[in-house]
Amino acid sequence: xxxxxxxxxxxxxxxxxxxxxxxxxxxxxxxxxxxxxxxxxxxxxxxxxxxxxxxxxxxxxxxxxxxxxxxxxxxxxxxxxxxxxxxxxxxxxxxxxxxxxxxxxxxxxxxxxxxxxxxxxxxxxxxxxxxxxxxxxxxxxxxxxxxxxxxxxxxxxxxxxxxxxxxxxxxxxxxxxxxxxxxxxxxx
Amino acid sequence: xxxxxxxxxxxxxxxxxxxxxxxxxxxxxxxxxxxxxxxxxxxxxxxxxxxxxxxxxxxxxxxxxxxxxxxxxxxxxxxxxxxxxxxxxxxxxxxxxxxxxxxxxxxxxxxxxxxxxxxxxxxxxxxxxxxxxxxxxxxxxxxxxxxxxxxxxxxxxxxxxxxxxxxxxxxxxxxxxxxxxxxxxxxx
Numbered sequence: 001x002x003x004x005x006x007x008x009x010x011x012x013x014x015x016x017x018x019x020x021x022x023x024x025x026x027x028x029x030x031x032x033x034x035x036x037x038x039x040x041x042x043x044x045x046x047x048x049x050x051x052x053x054x055x056x057x058x059x060x061x062x063x064x065x066x067x068x069x070x071x072x073x074x075x076x077x078x079x080x081x082x083x084x085x086x087x088x089x090x091x092x093x094x095x096x097x098x099x100x101x102x103x104x105x106x107x108x109x110x111x112x113x114x115x116x117x118x119x120x121x122x123x124x125x126x127x128x129x130x131x132x133x134x135x136x137x138x139x140x141x142x143x144x145x146x147x148x149x150x151x152x153x154x155x156x157x158x159x160x161x162x163x164x165x166x167x168x169x170x171x172x173x174x175x176x177x178x179x180x181x182x183x184x185x186x187x188x
Numbered sequence: 189x190x191x192x193x194x195x196x197x198x199x200x201x202x203x204x205x206x207x208x209x210x211x212x213x214x215x216x217x218x219x220x221x222x223x224x225x226x227x228x229x230x231x232x233x234x235x236x237x238x239x240x241x242x243x244x245x246x247x248x249x250x251x252x253x254x255x256x257x258x259x260x261x262x263x264x265x266x267x268x269x270x271x272x273x274x275x276x277x278x279x280x281x282x283x284x285x286x287x288x289x290x291x292x293x294x295x296x297x298x299x300x301x302x303x304x305x306x307x308x309x310x311x312x313x314x315x316x317x318x319x320x321x322x323x324x325x326x327x328x329x330x331x332x333x334x335x336x337x338x339x340x341x342x343x344x345x346x347x348x349x350x351x352x353x354x355x356x357x358x359x360x361x362x363x364x365x366x367x368x369x370x371x372x373x374x375x376x
Binding site for chain 2 (some may be wrong): 008023036114120123135155186187188
């Protein structure tokens, strides 16, 4: 597949076939993501692979609970936009995907967020190249229960940068609208 | 070019031909980068294109001065690693590239850093696809002089996420070593 095809056809996928993604495929995609550049070649990304629906359900419930508590403490646009869906018991933040990869690392690394985000971009393309769909699930960062952190092997002092769901797309949505690039200034 | 070629052959480039990159090409690459996903489709990236060597020299001097002052105030591993090179008057932080694109935005957007980093990943691939080399220049974020900010059109309340140099490679380095992916846990 050419990069141009990937660039124009990659979508965020929230609707998956109930088909398993082989562990080896996920490992290959993660390996590709490690080709992303990082500040001073620090390579600070760590990965947790979850292919267990019970665990994904548990994490979804934990994140929903924490988000709804946050909304109660400090209402705002996030509450208005997402409270109703998070209150829906049937809503799973991972959209019933068969797997999720957590990209995590030490917040002592100043560039952790951007280094991991670059790796996630690679993950998305590498997955799309294999006919897989992904979506960065921001809600999924809200794991606070130390027991769950321990169960998934997340070191207590680590930050979650990105939970990325991976599966075979059932439905590929139309592209979301993009505004024209906002170029503030050109100095020639 | 296939994505796999790009994935394996993209390098961070610090050695450029003295050949201009047409403004239209830079605009096309920026437009491609806007296809990157962003949290809630917020599209918070803004761009500043600088193709003027005097201005790039001025920004380089500004960033070097600020970094050296920072090192004097709080010594640490960054000082040890980079002080000597930054003290070299001949060193230009942009490696004499013919152009730099600044990716900037409002820090009021929580996801600004990761959204812009995803867009930068697209920028890098879109440039590589056109035979262009790029490098994320972390040093280039250290612009503090309000006059320079004004000259380049950077709103006072905006953060610089990424300065990305763009040019035709003179020398393509060997790949940097990567450690094996650090997979902390697999839950099947």
